[in-house]
Amino acid sequence: MNSLYARAPTLKINVTATGTAVRIEICGEVDLSNRDSLKAALAATHFDAADAVHLDLRQLTFCDSAGCWVLLRFEREARLAGHPTNIYGASRTVQRVLTILADSDPRPLA
Numbered sequence: 721m722n723s724l725y726a727r728a729p730t731l732k733i734n735v736t737a738t739g740t741a742v743r744i745e746i747c748g749e750v751d752l753s754n755r756d757s758l759k760a761a762l763a764a765t766h767f768d769a770a771d772a773v774h775l776d777l778r779q780l781t782f783c784d785s786a787g788c789w790v791l792l793r794f795e796r797e798a799r800l801a802g803h804p805t806n807i808y809g810a811s812r813t814v815q816r817v818l819t820i821l822a823d824s825d826p827r828p829l830a
Contacts, residue, residue, distance in 0.1 A: 729754055729782065733761045740771040747779035750787030758787060762794045773798045778809030788817045 729749030736743045744765060750758050767773050775791060777783075783791070791807060798805040810818065 731757055735765050740769065741774060742767040742770040743774045743776055745776040745779060749782040750780065751782065751784045752786045755786045755790050759790045762790065767798065767803055770803055773803045773805040775805065775807040776809050777807060777814060780810065780814065783814045785817055785821065788814065788821050792818060792821055
């Protein structure tokens with residue numbers, strides 16, 4: 721049976737604070753249909769006391785450019801607020817999109 725309506729991709733975000741680090745695990749898929757959910761979840765993450773913020777993408781199975789922009793903007797904002805931030809575990813495809821978008825952003829990285 722074909723459906724005219726596709727289900728929204730599944731997205732789950734787990735936030736864990738350990739010591740002075742915050743780990744944000746993003747699981748499932750991110751695209752235009754749910755990027756605002758990702759953006760809201762990241763904005764709601766409290767990491768003021770964190771010395772480091774880690775974005776764990778090992779369980780992220782798909783992320784389009786809209787989702788990658790959200791990740792890059794979060795990483796930049798956290799870093800500019802004084803929280804060293806790293807993104808790890810991304811698939812090769814997501815790594816490539818993140819690199820292309822970061823290189824095309826005219827705003828300075830630091």
